[in-house]
Amino acid sequence: MSAIVLAILIVSAIGLFAGLVLAVASHFMSVPKNETEVRIRECLPGANCGACGFTGCDGYAKALAEVDGTKTNLCVPGADAVAKKIADVLGVEAEDVIEQVAFVRCSGDCINRKDRHIYEGIKSCAAAQMLYGGSGMCTYGCLGLGDCAKVCPQSAICIENGIAHVDTRKCVGCGLCAKTCPNHLIDLFPDVRQVVVCCSNKEKGAVVRAKCSSGCIGCGLCARNCEQGAVSVVNNLAVIDYDKCVNCGKCAEKCPVKVIKFADFSGSHRF
Amino acid sequence: METYKLLLKIIMTSVLVNNYVLNKFLGICPFLGVSKKIDQASGMGAAVIFVMLLATAATWPIQTYLLEPxxxxxxxxxxFILVIAALVQFVEIVLKKFLPSLHGSLGVYLPLITTNCAVLGVTINNITDGYNFLQSMVSSLGCGLGFLLAMVIFAGVRERMEEADPPKAFKGIPITLVAASIVSMAFYGFGGFVTSLFGE
Structure with missing residues (x-):
């Protein structure tokens, strides 16, 4: 009996001693922390993803608190809500976080696209693509079997009429779909952009016409009508230079096959 | 002379033959977790040496003068778990206050080591091997050095592996584990080396 008591006594004495030493040490040797930094750190999501370009949430909070002019809109996962909170803490004007949204650069749905063969294998784009580049005549386009929808953590992608559509209100711009698509059709766009070329076919106009009624034929009307000189035709495909584009939408109006689409790509996190 | 020879034997044994990571499979978590870059790995190794020495210095007297009598x-x-955990926390507080630069470089690793089985393993093995205080300290130093050696070698292997292109099913952890087992097998080559060098 006494052995048990002694054992309990020894362990509790050591525990008590260690606890006391730690308590005293943390009281007398505490390092005062920058209060703004602590408050900013509480605003940040704590994912330590590094998207802000700092070593983690702690690093970003430190930079915001100590270095003047650090931007408040660098936290991409936290988006505008976090940027607003940080701005409140620092007492500066809140800035909009530029989120990214995914977009499928193909408009060859089952009405526009012509099929070459019927694919009855497993329901996976990667598998279908390996068999002669997919069942459609156009080997550049969306295969419509939804590999992107399967990986989307937000369930933002649905397959409609044999083509993938991204719901920009749900998309958070993680880019998983872009990595998965075997034809590399999905790209991430800053959500302030409104004109997108909805085709990826690089073949000559006549060939494209035979395969799909909504493929870019490389006619160059868009390039001639762009006042900013932002649109050009490279490899029979219209390309928009987003550094020059002002979202006027003239190219979309003039496009004879309507593959340049003009829409609001704003994500869910807008002010 | 005999004493030095014995101490040298203890160090050799604990670094090469009974390497904690590659032979006893203790401390695998940091071995796989922070061995992506050589500088991180050596930081972790240095922190482990430091904590192992401290822990032995604290636990050996407790065992000998408090528990055994x-x-x-x-x-x-x-x-031992209690003492090591408290000790590491205490050291962290002290370092933060007086040596912020050292705390900055060790900082992330110190709390990780608190519950590292390699540290606990060293302190307990020192007792079961019947070492005296000096021998225990030397053995801890050797084990820590062995840990550092294993970490640095493996970090070098992993940096090379980053550039290789294994089949998809092997990417990431699987190929890392395969590489770890090969490094571990290489260390088995040291098996009879200490006994033939120093005698039984």
Whole structure:
């Protein structure tokens, strides 16, 4: 009996001693922390993803608190809500976080696209693509079997009429779909952009016409009508230079096959 | 002369033959977790050496002067865990206050080591091997050096592996584990080396 008591006594004495030493040490040797930094750190999501370009949430909070002019809109996962909170803490004007949204650069749905063969294998784009580049005549386009929808953590992608559509209100711009698509059709766009070329076919106009009624034929009307000189035709495909584009939408109006689409790509996190 | 020879034998044994990571498979978590870059790996290794020495310096007297005279040797594990955890926390507080630069470089690793089985393993093995205080300290130093060696070698292997292109099913952890087992097998080559060098 006494052995048990002694054992309990020894362990509790050591525990008590260690606890006391730690308590005293943390009281007398505490390092005062920058209060703004602590408050900013509480605003940040704590994912330590590094998207802000700092070593983690702690690093970003430190930079915001100590270095003047650090931007408040660098936290991409936290988006505008976090940027607003940080701005409140620092007492500066809140800035909009530029989120990214995914977009499928193909408009060859089952009405526009012509099929070459019927694919009855497993329901996976990667598998279908390996068999002669997919069942459609156009080997550049969306295969419509939804590999992107399967990986989307937000369930933002649905397959409609044999083509993938991204719901920009749900998309958070993680880019998983872009990595998965075997034809590399999905790209991430800053959500302030409104004109997108909805085709990826690089073949000559006549060939494209035979395969799909909504493929870019490389006619160059868009390039001639762009006042900013932002649109050009490279490899029979219209390309928009987003550094020059002002979202006027003239190219979309003039496009004879309507593959340049003009829409609001704003994500869910807008002010 | 005999003493030095014995100490040298202890170091050689604990670094090469009974390497904690590659032979006893203790401390695998940091071995796989922070061995992506050589500088991180050496930081972790240095922190482990530091904590192993401290822990041995604290636990050996407790075992010898407190537990054993009272016949409480069986409390070893639980008391050691308690002491090591408290010690690491205390060291962290002290470092933060007086040596912020060292805390900055060790900082992330110190709390990780608190519950590292390699540290607990060293302190307990020192007791079961019947070492005296000096021998225990030397053995801890050797084990820490062995850990550092394993970390640095493996970090080098992993940096090379980053550039290789294994089949998709092997990417990431699987190929890392395969590489770890090969490094571990390489260390088995040291098997009879200490006994033939120093005698039984």
């Amino acid at each position: 009272n016949g409480m040797g069986y409390l070893q594990t639980i008391v």
